[in-house]
Amino acid sequence: MTNKQQVIDRFTSYITIDTQSDPKSETTPSTKKQWDLANKLVEELKDMGMQDVSIDENAYIMATLPTNVNHEIPTIGFVAHFDTTPDYSGTNVNPQIINDYDGGDIVLNKTENIVLSPDYFEDLKQYKGQTLITTDGTTLLGADDKAGITEIMEAMKYLIDHPEIKHGNIRVGFTPDEEIGRGAHKFDVKKFGAEWAYTMDGSQIGELEYENFNAAGVIVKFKGKSVHPGYAKNKMVNAVLLANEFLSLLPPREVPQHTSEREGFFHFYSIKGDIELTEIEGIIRDHDRNNFEARKQLVNQIADDLKQKYNDDIISIEISDQYYNMREKVEPVFHIVEIAEEAMKQLNIEPIIKPIRGGTDGSQLSYMGLPCPNIFAGGHNFHGRYEYVPVESMQKAIEVIIKIAEITATKYLN
Numbered sequence: 001m002t003n004k005q006q007v008i009d010r011f012t013s014y015i016t017i018d019t020q021s022d023p024k025s026e027t028t029p030s031t032k033k034q035w036d037l038a039n040k041l042v043e044e045l046k047d048m049g050m051q052d053v054s055i056d057e058n059a060y061i062m063a064t065l066p067t068n069v070n071h072e073i074p075t076i077g078f079v080a081h082f083d084t085t086p087d088y089s090g091t092n093v094n095p096q097i098i099n100d101y102d103g104g105d106i107v108l109n110k111t112e113n114i115v116l117s118p119d120y121f122e123d124l125k126q127y128k129g130q131t132l133i134t135t136d137g138t139t140l141l142g143a144d145d146k147a148g149i150t151e152i153m154e155a156m157k158y159l160i161d162h163p164e165i166k167h168g169n170i171r172v173g174f175t176p177d178e179e180i181g182r183g184a185h186k187f188d189v190k191k192f193g194a195e196w197a198y199t200m201d202g203s204q205i206g207e208l209e210y211e212n213f214n215a216a217g218v219i220v221k222f223k224g225k226s227v228h229p230g231y232a233k234n235k236m237v238n239a240v241l242l243a244n245e246f247l248s249l250l251p252p253r254e255v256p257q258h259t260s261e262r263e264g265f266f267h268f269y270s271i272k273g274d275i276e277l278t279e280i281e282g283i284i285r286d287h288d289r290n291n292f293e294a295r296k297q298l299v300n301q302i303a304d305d306l307k308q309k310y311n312d313d314i315i316s317i318e319i320s321d322q323y324y325n326m327r328e329k330v331e332p333v334f335h336i337v338e339i340a341e342e343a344m345k346q347l348n349i350e351p352i353i354k355p356i357r358g359g360t361d362g363s364q365l366s367y368m369g370l371p372c373p374n375i376f377a378g379g380h381n382f383h384g385r386y387e388y389v390p391v392e393s394m395q396k397a398i399e400v401i402i403k404i405a406e407i408t409a410t411k412y413l414n
Helices: 004-015 034-048 122-127 143-161 239-248 289-309 327-333 335-346 361-367 391-411
Strands: 051-055 061-065 076-081 096-098 106-109 114-116 132-134 170-175 196-202 207-209 214-223 265-273 277-286 315-323 374-376 388-390
Touching: 004 034, 004 132, 004 143, 004 391, 034 051, 034 061, 034 143, 034 170, 061 143, 076 143, 076 361, 076 391, 096 106, 106 132, 143 170, 143 196, 143 388, 143 391, 196 207, 196 335, 196 361, 196 391, 207 335, 214 239, 214 289, 239 265, 239 277, 239 289, 277 289, 289 315, 315 361, 327 335, 327 361, 335 391, 374 391, 388 391
Parallel strands: 076 170, 076 196, 196 374
Antiparallel strands: 051 061, 061 170, 096 132, 106 114, 132 388, 207 374, 214 277, 214 315, 265 277
């Protein structure tokens, strides 16, 4: 078992560095402040004895732990991202350490009466008696995915300090801008040189995921005509109402708040504009590729029907695919999932194999030639003030990384 305080110290040193990404930026990384943690990680990798440590002009970090056996073993990799979501503040993160959690309410912020309660967040109940790291109620925590970075770093240090544990070449990769969907965009798979990898970017202990949503983004613009409302009959075209009509024609129950597991959805999250021009933005998600294509077709059909009802110039629609279900690329090399599953079982962790209701760097990397299932990092309630992570889950994730390396070395012994 790795040293608990060492894990806490490393994790808190990362989360107190603001690395929020920005979807409106066109640079990589999308924010300059991501360099602060990126440069720190590079120095730490060098100091612990990792080889071939590099950081490119876009802040993609790679490093190698060289093999310590004589027989040939496939090079494997572990990947995590160092940015945090733009959805919630990551500035001045002030973590709270809850030792020997008693199973009750945790007051995050007494002044603002912000409480993390197992009555609402039932997963808390399974961590009674453990050490939790929470927010102070004013920011997110950053366990997504600085827990993953901590775990990879601690696992590499442990393997360096314990050469009796046999392993092949291990590549480490840390990426910017995952939270805005660009984490893999400039990842050099050839340079990384691994046969397969694992993202350490899941949630609760035991999660092992090799399928995710097919994803597309949607932007719909509505053009109207503004006329004095007192004299608007048969003249005004209200773009706000057109947008509302468009949204009303979508299946009302096929939205995030009414779907789970492999059920897909339409999610329009932004509307802005006025009578003359209104724009809505959304996403389309589905695990099944045929259903995914049908959802895109439905959105286009609604737009076409409204064009016929009014006129062709009144609506413009743009649908862009973002990523696809990694299952298609992972299933042909399913032994990489089985190795991770076996690692968990040997550590008395019950594998929770389920589809991701989202995407990771791994989903894009899998289509770039690097099959990349996702493993738990331990955190809960990502992207908000109620985020927390049990330290014991992080320790188990570190052990899983080590065990995967060990099993891989053994598997290819003969």
